[in-house]
Amino acid sequence: MVSVEFKGHKLEVEVGETLLNAADRSAVRIPNSCRQGLCHSCVMVLEAGEVTPQAQQGLTDHQISQGLFLACQCVPQGDMKIALPGKLGKIPATLISKQWLNGCVVELVFETSMRWTAGQNITLWKDEEHGRAYSIASSRKYDGLLKLHVAQYEQGLVSRWCAEGLQEGDQVLLGEANGDCFYTEDAHDKPLLLVGTGTGLAPLYGVLMDALREGHSSEIHLYVAAAEPEGLYLVDQLQRLAGEHDNFHYHPVVRRQPTEEAVEGSVQGDLGVLIPKAHAALRGWKVFLCGSPKMIEGLRKYCFLAGAGGNDILFDAFEVAHEIY
Template identity: 30%
Template structure:
């Protein structure tokens, strides 16, 4: 069996082991979200040896040449020594400038030490000490003077537990900005735009919605937010104040009835959906029944972490 090493620690793993699983099984807590090579949360650097990389094209050529790999896409096939992403050395410092609670949802606003280039709908890995999680950006580049994240703290978890103790002025670290499936395309301006979110899946859609309005979107805009209770409709007030947007706030137990009311007015409709795996699956199924072509449905699935 090949030997996997991190720093001074080495251990044997079965040939073909997924690198992300092998690292986390050893208690190293490498963050991840999608396991599909798109979020880039599980970035590691190969110091010696090479894994089998299923998605070498997922990284820029220069980063790949420097030995960086996405652990979720790699399998251990020979002795391998890797270095984990070091937020103190490689991360961007960011200061907490805003903390607001909406029920169990914590809105965190950060000012990075240096500017980050991003687009609405993208995400970034946020480090709070040794704990990291990828979070979607809810802020709008070029307008908001901060980076905004929405953290669901209903359930206990390593990152959520630490987030509850955040105070203004605290310093966090940020990894690289990555794009997922969610975005706004200027070519969509005349087309109906449906935004379907469950829980804090609203975060990236909040940024995308405002980007669409900023670019003068001409088609219908419809937003449906599913939440477990009234307090979890944490952006209700600013959403309902937007002109030209049809907003529907729905409790989780009424989700199926609300989805059944979706009626397609145009086959040109673009749908962006975000939330947990179960919610996204239900969104996608109903959109298919409603007649939205599969190629016009863009989804981002949030993964629950302990």
């Protein structure tokens, strides 16, 4: 058992236990969301003691040099003193515009000096204790502004603040961009399979736009699924792009399709059935899977078995939040 000092509390951490679990057990709140090392909302700063490399995996060299680490990945090996990071490792951004993309998803557009690539993710901080990871839908090189698609949840603290509280001109703090789900030069002549659910479209839209702007020379198939037609968004833009680029094919997918509201060209069904039917062989393809962890788990296996190389299957699973955001 080791002891961790935080905000005047002494947390007793059992052997093999993560710092985040120990804090939960002691009813001490450490910000968190995915608990898998993906979202970085549990980032803390080390004031005394040591952390293992596992606790800093996925952080930038700059963040590591500042003593930052992830509470959900930290299994303390000795006594420590920790604190919330405040502004450490966070970059200011100004909200330039805000618009609804459908009845549930709001697009936030920020100006920031941060470096990012379309398809990566950042944590948007409401305040020091509440942050939520979102994927980046725009290109720094081509758009200059950072765009996020934020889905609203009735009890979502951060998403409700984005929709109701944040105003154009407001300053916020963002965590540094991370993740490898983005378009790279080596994909230039490979067929691309982009598959997403809900706001999984955000990183895929970023990847798609980068590919088209870089003159991607092979086929691009984008599948985006929603429970109902109203859940889809950017439909007109994507249909227009498909009309302008012979090599781009947009496939909206809905699970329930009332005929009177059907989206033009949409298919009713399940991605786990539709993709194997439409793409029996994926050798040489580059695959991007974004959204529901269940969809990703199933399709990762399928794409690998259908011939896509392990390194050519990139994914961005939207974690199930431990707390309601």
